[in-house]
Amino acid sequence: MSAETLTPELVNRVARYTTERDMEAEDWEKAVALNGLVATEKATYVDAARSLVDRSIATQTSAGQLTYGSLDYKPWIDRTELSSFKGQSDPAAVGHAVLDFYRKTDEAEYRDAARRQFEFFDDVERTEEGGIPHIRERTELWVDAIYMVCPFFARYGELVDEAGFDEAVQQIRLQSKYLQDPHTGLFRHAWRECPNMYPSSTFWSRGNGWAAAGMLDTLELLPEDHEGRADIESAFRELAAAALELQDDSGYWHHIIDDRTTPLEASGTLMFSYAFKQAYDAGVLEDEAYATAARRGIDICCGVVDEDGAVHRISEPPGGERMPLGVTSYGQGWFLLAASQFEDGKLA
Template identity: 50%
Template sequence: MTATLSDIVSRVAENTVDWDMEMGIDWEKACLIDGLLATGEQPERTQEIVDRCIATQTSDGQFSYGSLDPLHLDWAAEWTIGEYQSVPDPAAIGHGVLEYYDRTGEEYYLDAARKQIEYLRDVERSNEGGIPQQRGEISLAVDGLWMVCPFLARYGVLADDPVAVDDAIQQFEVQRKHLQDPHTGLFRHTWMEQPNSYVQSCFWSRGIGWATCALVDTIEHVPDDHEGHALMEEILRETCSTMVGLQDDTGFWHNIVDDPEEPLETSGTLMAAYTFKRGLELGVLEDEKYEKSAERAMEVCKGVVDDDGDVRRVAVVPGGPEAPIGVTLHGQGLFLMAASCFQ
């Protein structure tokens, strides 16, 4: 008997909440938190994880140890810059923190979010106001859009702080200039301000997914009359119109979306499915090709979940060209996020 999507979702959630969150990377925890909240699975454990991320908020305001632990990779990602300590990644946990504020009204959650916002405001930025990806380096990575923009926008609405909403839009403006390819609408990964150069310029599926997921998750919270609304909708349509045509006949996207020699990869495929479904729900995407593409993607991703609830064929941290394929915390969370759109 073929398992239903609901059965698979429960299997993935039950498996993942038993993982050691103390060993998890901050942004990977954020993917899981958002996936659990979206599906409604394991509610007590979800709140425990969020509360622990607040309990381990650093003195300068970053959630969950603040990316201060050394990142040890099992493979050589030659394009990374020095010892990696992220600026925006811990802020991704703010999505879940604000969800609990919305649900409970407890100032504890809003106060924690405020500390993380203040950190982002105080950090040294690029000349155009872009939040840098790493401490000590003025570089932009497309990941940062999802890590900070939905959080900034939602905080701005909940805390009546329009500056935070404007800041979210500014991040899209800056990254569009430096990381979005004007010919395809796709996003490159990492740009350095000095020297003006790309550290990693491939169009990799999870990188593009960070941009598109950030767009749909931010659009939801930005007031309709904000001038940034039209900008975000335009960027989303540009990127999705190219992405939908790059989907493999299997239903997957390749790890590097325009390189058929790269593996077919799950996390970017899940992010495309999530984006297309959310974009349709928001009325930003309208063509039925996005619905069909999302359904194909979700169906093929159901098949990579094993009997234990492991989501396979995921590019491991940090991703990018030639990344090994395996099972990861972010893959588990992204599966839940995408599946929530089909339940």
């Protein structure tokens, strides 16, 4: 790897490498890659994303969860106490791309698959206030779900049933209530309802990236007159202000965002670049410092793309401390999503 700048050729290389990955058994990891491929707007990569979406529908479970329902063994779960980890929210992340292709094609297959995934949550045991637990084993809210489910719910509200808007807002409000620290504006990783505790309380960079990108993507779809907009914008701006102050001089953010002894890490950096640039362009953030921070973030990450198009320095799953750095499908997707916000990252 060598120092590179953002160019269509570099983005093309990343996208091509992404399409060559084996993502059959992935759910949330693949979902970000799908969103990134669609964001290129290049027919070759959009068609590749559609093939992956079609396969995700073909492997939708009877319960309604897309792409094998997060029931497969995950090789990384032994790194944590969650040796029996079974995701509950993660497959819904693929639903956003499913609805993208419903919007593009108007084909009922995509609408019906999205409806089954949306209705899956009707039967999920929730917190007392209606929060959707991220895993089956315990009633816990994880910050990941702000990206995994809320933009899907909002797009469902836009294209299928307006009830999706209210569901998206409710989940973000509850996540913010329990996970957003009132002193810093940053989000913690996980809150457990009973006993009331934070089993993972660090300010994890990618976790805060999930929150920032998920809230922003939801806002993009939420009607201007929806009563939940103000709450989401407020939570987003508090998080953005806190994250802006913690960007390293290199342009990266640290893996644990407020701990400068942890590694400089690319996925969180790309997520903040994506969210800051999009929010600045949309007028959600008005200070030009956010656009500058976004540019610095994508620029430094160009230097970790190898000659094959693999994006390195991505903290591997699961979230939290002491995870190794490597190459992942979601890292590829976040590079493509961040690049899509800049003119020199767009493909012809």
